[in-house]
Amino acid sequence: MIPIAKPYLTKDEAQAAYDTILTGWITQGPRVAEFEESFAKYTGAKYAVAVSNCTTALHLSMIVAGIGKGDEVICPSMSYVATANSIKYVNAKPVFAEIDPSNYNLDLEDVRSKITPKTKAILLVHQIGMPCDIDAFNKLAKEHDLILIEDAACAAGSSYKGAKIGSHSELVCFSFHPRKVISTGDGGMITTNREDFHDRLKLLRQHGMSVNDRVRHTSNKVMFEDHLEIGYNYRLTDIQASVGIHQLQKLDWILEERRKIAMQYLDAFKDLDCLQLPIEREGYFSNYQSFSILLKPNCPIGRNELMQKLLDLGISTRRGIMNSHRETAYKTEYADIHLPVSEMAQDHSIIIPLYIPMEQNDIDFVITKVRELVSR
Ligand SMILES: Cc1ncc(COP(=O)(O)O)c(C=O)c1O
Known part of the structure; x- marks a missing residue:
């Protein structure tokens, strides 16, 4: 069976996890700090704050952005449901806008048309790693005094106008789930250029604790912590961070390899006008x-x-990205919403295998079978 995806994890990551376990510092310690520093440097952001996954990254971003009850946040419905859920967590309302079918990213004009006096933020999603037109959305956000938050769960290493995703907005959230290009098992990161956001994110991810563990452990004076506000346990472990440090060192190479396979697919299917x-x-x-x-x-x-025939041949695929407003958790509240482009894209797209290393035979097999089945 050719899988849809596989994380690229090697002995380096296994050794790093092993070594970290033996140090005795297992969570929210020096490896997490090192991973944050490397990630900030890689993306070009001033700060990076590690958290347990991208869903918690989005949740904390909503809080520091000051979004709450009665506020509206415009986002795509066509995204993993975590995008909309993060808005719900702070009792605000996801307002679903249409996507541009050429890149599955938010449609600027539809977003503009959905801005109301209650709108507080735009939550951009760089869907399956393709960057949005950040400048255009930034301009729109500024015109209406809105905050722009990026859901870059899928976009580690992607770039826009020569700068890595993570460097453009005030809050950018990443995922290190195994389906993403680099993985720490589960894991997440928020990048920001704002010191106040950075400081509050660090508090909130650890129960609002005034003194972090690293400071307390290295102090030669007895220290007592206070809990300044109601926070969360959204910590990343040092075991995960040690894996992340190695993954990040390989990210540019991973992208080069992934892109070589993508270019083969693009080349092989370019003459098929039904795709x-x-x-x-x-x-x-x-x-x-x-x-x-x-x-x-x-x-x-x-x-x-097509998906069934490919599965019968030993090729895994996945349906196109979900529409949150069609999921049971949202269906009743959004019964009147109709997003024809998003719904069409969900119903008529498939995701085909892409991972590294992918055997050339397997790439060729996927190409041949997709071509045969869509050309009959
Ligand atoms: C667009 C998007 N946002 C958020 C998430 C949630 O990420 P995590 O699983 O790290 O919480 C995902 C995960 O697939 C995603 O694709």
């Missing part, structure tokens, strides 16, 4: 966290049938 392939415009650099293909109406095979 819409990912479009990477000038100034946009995708990490190809996933490779998604949209079946156009003239495609001679339906999406579900």
Whole structure:
């Protein structure tokens, strides 16, 4: 079976986890601080704050951005449900906007049309690693005094106009889940250029504790901590961070390898006019966290049938990204919402295998079988 994805983890990461365990410092310690420093440096952001996953990163971002009851946050429905959930966690309302079908990212004009006096933020999602037009959304946000938050769960290593994702906005959230291009098992990171956000994020991820463990352990004076506000346990462990440090060192190489496979797919399918392939415009650099293909109406095979036939041949695929407003948890509240482009993209796209190392035979097999099935 050719899997849909596989994390690229080697003996380096296993050794790093082993070594960290033997140091006796298992969580929120020196490895976490080192991972944060390296991640900030890599993205070009001033600060990076490690947390337990991207969902918790988004939750804390909502809090420090001051979003709460009665506020609206515009985001895509077509995203993993964690995007919308993070808005719900602070009792605000996700307002779902349409996507641009060429890159599955938010449609600027639809977002503009959904701004109301209650809108507090725009939550951009760099879907499956393809960057959004951050400048255009920043301009819109500034015009309406909104905060721009980036859900970059899938976008570690992607860049926009020559700068890495993570360096552009006040709050950018990353995931290190095994389906992402680098992984710490589970894990997340928030980058920010704002010192006040950085300080509060660090408090909130550890129960609002005034003195962090590293400071207390290295102090030669007895220290007592206070808990300044109600926070959370959203810590990343040092075991995970030690894995992350090695993953980050390999990230640019991982991207090069992933992109070589993506380029082979793009080249192999470019003559098939029944398929819409990912479009990477000038100034946009995708990490190809996933490779998604949209079946156009003239495609001679339906999406579900194509997925089943590929599975029968030993090729795993996944359906296109979900629409949150169609999920049971949201369906009733959003019964009146209709997002034709997002729904079409969910129903007619598939994600095909892309991971490293991927055997050339397997790449060729995927190409041959997809071509055969959509050309019959
Ligand atoms: C766009 C998006 N946002 C948020 C998340 C949540 O990330 P995590 O699993 O690290 O909480 C995901 C995970 O797939 C995602 O794709």
